[in-house]
Amino acid sequence: MILEITQGILERIHAQGELAYPEEGAGLLLGDISENRRRVLDVLTLPNVREDSARHNRYQLSPQDYLKGEEQAERLGMDVLGVFHSHPEHPNQPSEFDRQWAWPNFSYIITNVIKGKAIQSRSWRLTEARSNFIEEKIEIVESAKD
């Protein structure tokens, strides 16, 4: 599986990671899914609702914000494709905690932010057995058109 994304949307994800630094920033990926392709067409940056003391290593979106994402996706004729979040001063690989809270069929984009600068994003999918993540290749496309 490949996750298609435009440079512009990727930059918005990186900007959110840098804005939230040294805390974790997060949001939802909206887009569409066809046979062997998942395309990110929009992102929704959302507040990290974890308490102040935990936001440097935890993120959580409120159920109301998640619903906002579903509604916006529906309005635009899209799906919620997944979640993006940043790992301040940590590698862009999913952690054990990420796995325990992960949903199947979602793309999880993780960006490592080092010294306030977003470095690189990688995308991950939870296996059906929930036992681990496998990496999903991110392909930068010119535009989100067909």
Next chain:
Amino acid sequence: MYIRYRNLESETMATLKIPSPLRTYTAGEAVVEVEGATVAQAMESLVAQHPDLRQHLFNGHGELRPFVNLYLNNEDIRHLDKLATPIQQDDRLMIVPSIAGGISQVDHSAIRVNQAMIIGLSMIAFVLDLPWLVALVAFVMVAGTILKVPGFGFVYRIVLKPLNLVKPVILDDNPEPHRFAQGFGAVVLTIGAVALVIGTGLLGWGLVWLVIALAALNLFVGFCVGCAVYYWLARLEIPGFVKSPPQETFPGMRPKAKV
């Protein structure tokens, strides 16, 4: 096919909204008709229609997984009567995913210094025949378990780390199994200390050596028996034991992934 879930007195029908990530299991359907007099029956009706959903919504005891929120007419059922909440004709149920994550990390240097202190002090206690020292080690371990830190972690934190004698080894790991392992060791050592005080030396020192052996297995081999027991209890879905071993790690072994 789901006749056994039907409430014979009133066949209450409701709609249930499925979030994006679960629509693979409902053939793409965003809304499913369900029936039942309570939320629990409606959910049973859902998984009877779409069995692949079960493992993503419920644990082995039939309890909702913690990252699954259920809303009845826009109200979280945790604030109502949970799964026993009654539903009325044409109610709207909704599954809302909890979206969360982040970094989990355990400084294994603190844990290993703790083990080294437990081994060292217990051996001194044995050689010099000092039951009070066994009691002291047991007390520190009990205190650490209650405070959710390695009991002798302060030696690492205040002395060894600032002096750069022991470097931090931060691993992507769950702290809970290590706390459980320490608590288990604390209980065994406390019984050992009591046995020594009341004069059953063989039993007392036997238990002390059991704790030394388990701590040494962890310190030198990287296998935490208490953690393995924790993961085994979690697999049996015993309440309170919720964590599963880190990815690609044998339950109880020290994880490889550094963060």
